[in-house]
């Protein structure tokens with residue numbers, strides 16, 4: 001539902017080849033085949049552990065899977081990204097922690113390792129699950145060559161198969177199943193808007209996107225064996241700075257917001273049919289808290305937390321520029337706010353750590369109880 005700007009792609013990538021993140025599934029042999037050996041040795045004495053968390057999605061969830069392909073293509077590996085946490089750019093599209101970190105925290109566990117760095121991860125770390133989400137990804141292909149959701153699930157299944165091979169049939173307690181978090185934040189629509197004619201063209205894609213998302217959700221339950229699947233709805237996309245900048249940050253784009261609402265209604269009815277008893281799927285409502293902070297200026301508690309919530313902390317001089325841009329002499333081509341804790345948006349499309357914390361506070365208890373029952 002983005003306007004014409006390529007900046008609307010969630011990772012801020014131009015629509016150029018981004019091969020780094022898309023290594024072939026053949027390279028996807030991560031988990032030590034002896035993953036179940038330690039399980040056996042430690043037997044029942046093993047401390048009860050949270051079920052693993054497997055994350056699929058885009059830059060709202062990515063914790064470092066997008067390769068570093070230079071400042072212009074992959075902003076998250078450059079200043080000022082990561083200023084708040086981990087105090088250096090490390091591939092998160094924010095000043096600090098992102099949605100994945102807060103969902104993990106809500107479940108009482110540490111953030112699962114990013115797929116990209118799985119080879120350097122300890123066995124204990126790998127037991128917590130893995131994050132396959134990558135900035136720029138969509139349900140459909142978004143022209144960035146990032147793995148779409150389906151390809152991310154392929155990686156998971158390849159890994160699962162390999163782990164099973166390493167275990168005795170007699171000891172085949174499936175320790176890979178667990179919770180899936182699926183974060184789809186609108187790259188499909190940003191890409192459609194770029195490719196075709198803006199927001200209304202993007203809206204025409206909603207049935208296709210939701211149908212394909214439904215298929216991937218079904219697959220996570222019926223084929224990948226996830227016990228619980230938490231899936232986000234769309235935030236009010238028309239309130240992201242890429243839309244509000246042309247409006248002088250004074251209001252949101254109503255058509256893009258209507259599109260997000262339409263996507264959410266379609267997703268809601270898909271889930272109701274797929275899982276009438278709400279046994280497996282939880283719709284994680286990010287729309288409501290985003291809207292409360294961004295649209296509802298007068299509601300006392302939300303308005304005081306973030307000053308001018310439609311204006312990003314990190315703002316490029318030029319509307320075509322990006323957060324982190326430098327000129328040929330290394331001079332910053334952006335302004336940075338004094339305190340990202342007072343801003344909802346970090347850059348043109350991504351929330352600050354403070355925003356994610358505030359959003360997550362609204363669903364922490366719901367997620368926790370859904371997973372533990």
Ligand SMILES: *[C@@H]1O[C@H](CO)[C@@H](O)[C@H](O)[C@H]1NC(C)=O
Nearest residue numbers: 037038039041042046047123
């Ligand atoms: C058994 O569990 C303990 C404590 O969690 C851990 O330190 C140890 O490495 C485990 N043993 C194996 C063989 O993985």
Ligand SMILES: *[C@@H]1O[C@H](CO)[C@@H](O)[C@H](O)[C@H]1NC(C)=O
Nearest residue numbers: 139140141148149150151212
């Ligand atoms: C997702 O990516 C895979 C692998 O590149 C591709 O085969 C598939 O067609 C894509 N799915 C969609 C819905 O575009």
Ligand SMILES: *[C@@H]1O[C@H](CO)[C@@H](O)[C@H](O)[C@H]1NC(C)=O
Nearest residue numbers: 004195196197198200201204
């Ligand atoms: C797309 O926009 C261009 C120029 O704004 C216009 O000429 C064309 O008819 C539009 N196409 C569609 C399919 O709406």
Ligand SMILES: *[C@@H]1O[C@H](CO)[C@@H](O)[C@H](O)[C@H]1NC(C)=O
Nearest residue numbers: 268272275276277278279283
């Ligand atoms: C399942 O969840 C939806 C959305 O929260 C709710 O409207 C519905 O009543 C729930 N169904 C059951 C059987 O609890």
Ligand SMILES: *[C@@H]1O[C@H](CO)[C@@H](O)[C@H](O)[C@H]1NC(C)=O
Nearest residue numbers: 294295296297298299300303
């Ligand atoms: C917010 O409050 C001001 C004055 O108290 C009022 O004029 C304005 O209409 C309110 N805005 C909304 C969105 O309720």
Ligand SMILES: *[C@@H]1O[C@H](CO)[C@@H](O)[C@H](O)[C@H]1NC(C)=O
Nearest residue numbers: 326327328329330331332333
């Ligand atoms: C970069 O520095 C050179 C040498 O000082 C200067 O000539 C040039 O104009 C500068 N470029 C920009 C974009 O400021």
